[in-house]
Amino acid sequence: MNPIDSPKEYGEYVKKKAPNSPILKDCFNAFWVGGLICCIGQLIFFFCKYKGLDETSCSTVVSISLIALAIFLSAINVFNRIGKFAGAGSLIPITGFANSIVSPAMEYKSEGYVMGVGAKMFTVAGPVLVYGISASVIVGIIACLFM
């Protein structure tokens, strides 16, 4: 094998050796799993509506149910397998948010219940809440200025 002497050559070498992720297959799996999760949510939504709840409550019930389901599947180590197969298909729906809370919490249990479970729970969910809530406050302040 020829020695590598320039960064460019090295870049090409890495590119050649790195596993070529089959993006089409990934996208296809992400598409149908993601769509399916949303459809499960929609079925729950219609069920709540059928039971006579208003739309805001229906959405909340959908979120809570999907979160509970995702956390249950994470706890029995099934969610990881779905995640490996579906990639963003299970990450982007609220199930991914739920999984991002429970999996570090389980993993760091050995570090104790306060600094292990309690703190590590928010390694991924923390940033999401920080940016989500901050953005919503900014939206609210702007709305306040224009009203």
Add this chain to the structure above:
Amino acid sequence: MDYFQSIDWMTMLNCFIVGGLICVIGQILIDKTKLTPARILVVYVTLGAILGGLGIYKYLIDFAGCGATVPLTGFGANLAKGAIEGVKEQGLLGAFIGGVKASAGGIAAAVFFGYIASLVAKPKIKKQ
């Protein structure tokens, strides 16, 4: 039986397609940009809050139902919607109260169930 008749299959189809496409965008970001999942979730929730604040996301929800609300952009949009409603009711105070209030159910459920699950479940020991 009545329940099955109450299902709007057109919304279901839109839900599947829109929900799927939002996930595909995420998948492309993962494969092409090497963004970590945490960053992608942050981008999604922020984008959702911006689109929700501008009032654009509402149309997607009308079109696709849970296809728009279940992905994390919907979580962001819900936060923003809550903040705007809060402002309408309570002025500036509502900007701080409304957003979290609207999403409180999801956040509390995730924290509570997550905590319970981590108490009960044992992480799988990784086999080499």
